[in-house]
Amino acid sequence: MEFISFLSGWIIPLVILFILLYALYKKVPAYEVFVEGGKDGLKIAKSLLPFLVGMIVSINILRSSGALDAFIQLISPIFIKIGIPPEIIPLALIRPISGTAALSVTSELIEVYGPDSFIGRLASTMQGSTDTTLYILTIYFGAVGIKNFRYALNVGLLADLVGIIAAVIIITIVFT
Amino acid sequence: MINIIWAIMAIIGIVYAMFNGTMSDVNEAILSSASEAVTLTIGLISVLVFWLGMMEIAKKAGILDILSNLFKPIAKRIFPEIPENDPAMGYILSNITANIFGLGNAATPLGLKAMEEMKRLSKSNVASRSMITFLALNTSSLTLFPTIVISIRMQYDSLSPTEIIVPTIIATSISTISALLFDRYFYIKSTKNIK
Numbered sequence: 168m169e170f171i172s173f174l175s176g177w178i179i180p181l182v183i184l185f186i187l188l189y190a191l192y193k194k195v196p197a198y199e200v201f202v203e204g205g206k207d208g209l210k211i212a213k214s215l216l217p218f219l220v221g222m223i224v225s226i227n228i229l230r231s232s233g234a235l236d237a238f239i240q241l242i243s244p245i246f247i248k249i250g251i252p253p254e255i256i257p258l259a260l261i262r263p264i265s266g267t268a269a270l271s272v273t274s275e276l277i278e279v280y281g282p283d284s285f286i287g288r289l290a291s292t293m294q295g296s297t298d299t300t301l302y303i304l305t306i307y308f309g310a311v312g313i314k315n316f317r318y319a320l321n322v323g324l325l326a327d328l329v330g331i332i333a334a335v336i337i338i339t340i341v342f343t
Numbered sequence: 344m345i346n347i348i349w350a351i352m353a354i355i356g357i358v359y360a361m362f363n364g365t366m367s368d369v370n371e372a373i374l375s376s377a378s379e380a381v382t383l384t385i386g387l388i389s390v391l392v393f394w395l396g397m398m399e400i401a402k403k404a405g406i407l408d409i410l411s412n413l414f415k416p417i418a419k420r421i422f423p424e425i426p427e428n429d430p431a432m433g434y435i436l437s438n439i440t441a442n443i444f445g446l447g448n449a450a451t452p453l454g455l456k457a458m459e460e461m462k463r464l465s466k467s468n469v470a471s472r473s474m475i476t477f478l479a480l481n482t483s484s485l486t487l488f489p490t491i492v493i494s495i496r497m498q499y500d501s502l503s504p505t506e507i508i509v510p511t512i513i514a515t516s517i518s519t520i521s522a523l524l525f526d527r528y529f530y531i532k533s534t535k536n537i538k
Contacts, residue, residue, distance in 0.1 A: 179449070186401050193404040204399020208391030211455050216384045223380040224373055225349050228356035231372035233363045263482075274495050282501030291496060291507040295489030296514035300482040304345070307478055308470065310455045311462045315469040316345055318529035322475060323482035325525045330483060330518030337510045 211310050218309030222302070226265050235261070251335055254286050258293060263327045266299040289338045297330040387451070394452040398437065407433030410440070421480075421523065424464075424473045431460035435477055442485040454481060476526050483522035484515055 190197045229235050236257075243256045251259060258276060262269045273294040280286040300323035308316060360369045401407055411418065411432040418425075418432055425431050434457035441450035458474060465471035489511050496504035 183397060186397055186404070186406060189406055190400045190404040195400060195403045197400050200400050200403050201396035203396075204402075205392040205396035207399075207456070208393070208395040208452060209388065211395075211452070211459075212384055212388040212391050215387065215455075216381065219384055220377050220380040221349065223383070224376045225353040225356075227372040227376035227379075228369055229352045230356075231368040232356040232360035232365050233368075234355050234359035237359070237363075270491065273492065274498075277495055277499050282496040282499045282504070283506075287496075287499075287501075288507055288510070291489070291492045292510045292514055295486055295492045295507070295511040296484055297518055298482050298484040301348075303482050304478060306451070307454060307458050307481070308345075308474075311458045313458075313462070313468060313470050313474065317470045317475060318526075318533060319470055319475045319478055320345070320348075322479045322522060322525045322529055326479060326483045326518050326522035329521040330514055333517040334510070334514040337513050341510050 214312070215306055215310050218305050222305045226268075226301075230265070230268065249332070251331065252286065252289070254280070255289055255293065255335075258290055259331045262293065262297055262331075263300040263324060264302075266302055269294065269299070285338065285342065288342055289334060292334040292338055293331055296334055297327045300324060300327055390449070391452045391455070394449050395456060398434070398453060398456065401437070402430065402433065407437060410436045422473050422476060424471070425461070426464075429460070429464070431457060431464060431473075434460055438477075439480065439485060442481065443487050450481075472530055475530070476523070479522040479526040480519060483518040485519060486515065487512055 187197060190200075239257050239260050242260075243253055246256045246259065247253050254276065258269060258272045261272055273290045276290040277287045280290075282288075282291070300320070304316060304319055304323060308319075356369060357366075360366045398407070407430065408428070411428070414436055415427070415432075418436060419427070422432065422435065425435075434453055438450050438453040438457050441453055454477075457477060461471055461474050461477070464473070488508065492507065492511075493504045496507070
């Protein structure tokens with residue numbers, strides 16, 4: 168653990184150090200090139216804004232109305248049938264939709280059941296092993312103006328499902 | 344697809360609120376989440392500008408080329424449609440590297456740049472095969488050190504906050520491999536439909 172926290176504190180400055188040293192060695196006009204590349208960042212952020220506003224508002228309407236919770240209640244029997252513990256189902260369903268909501272559900276589960284309980288470990292693993300599919304598709308496709316996602320959503324959601332089932336199986340095997 | 348999902352989420356929310364008596368919550372959420380999205384984007388501007396600036400230096404100095412040469416054999420199999428030595432590959436690989444080390448802040452700008460390069464290659468408003476493969480990798484998560492989860496576990500006095508690292512790596516590998524398999528499957532299915 169000490170090594171990991173040490174590493175995560177050092178890695179970004181070290182990457183920057185390496186890039187700059189290498190640029191000096193290759194005689195690249197580093198500052199000018201930095202500014203030139205940075206302008207792209209501003210452009211991307213500008214085109215991103217409407218996509219994020221649209222998606223986040225829509226998700227929050229669904230959440231704040233209570234419809235998302237009702238939906239989770241409705242379909243949880245299916246998940247229980249395939250062996251996913253009922254306590255973890257809200258997290259499994261929210262994880263692909265909203266990153267911040269998933270994080271708050273994870274911390275709540277860890278707080279209620281304890282970090283070293285089955286549910287606590289499972290929530291920790293699930294939080295780390297999949298990502299917010301809908302958010303990623305929205306910003307990545309949105310930033311470059313892709314309107315037709317084709318089969319990207321199917322791939323993302325199916326992989327999320329596999330990841331969740333894998334987490335349940337692995338935690339069961341490793342800790343019992 | 345995304346147009347329908349987006350509209351349906353909001354429609355269901357508003358209609359449900361009519362019967363559930365949560366309309367005032369919805370009303371508040373509309374305003375607060377819109378400004379939350381703006382705050383999020385403003386927060387992104389700093390990392391976007393900084394990391395794309397740094398990566399431009401890395402590109403001009405030839406570091407991206409070194410990176411893509413290093414992983415060329417695997418990358419060519421995963422992204423068969425990206426030409427050899429194309430800058431798109433360098434950005435894809437630096438996004439993946441940043442993700443693996445849990446540098447989400449650095450990964451996003453690099454990923455967006457990779458998408459831009461792939462759009463240059465496809466010249467279309469429709470998602471290309473490479474883009475979907477790339478996003479399949481990103482949505483299945485590639486993180487080796489789930490730093491946020493570890494810090495939450497520490498906060499709640501776990502006896503061993505890091506014990507979930509290995510299970511997480513195994514679960515991530517399984518979800519990533521299955522994402523690549525699903526991606527291949529849907530791609531092959533879509534080519535058959537065209538024929």
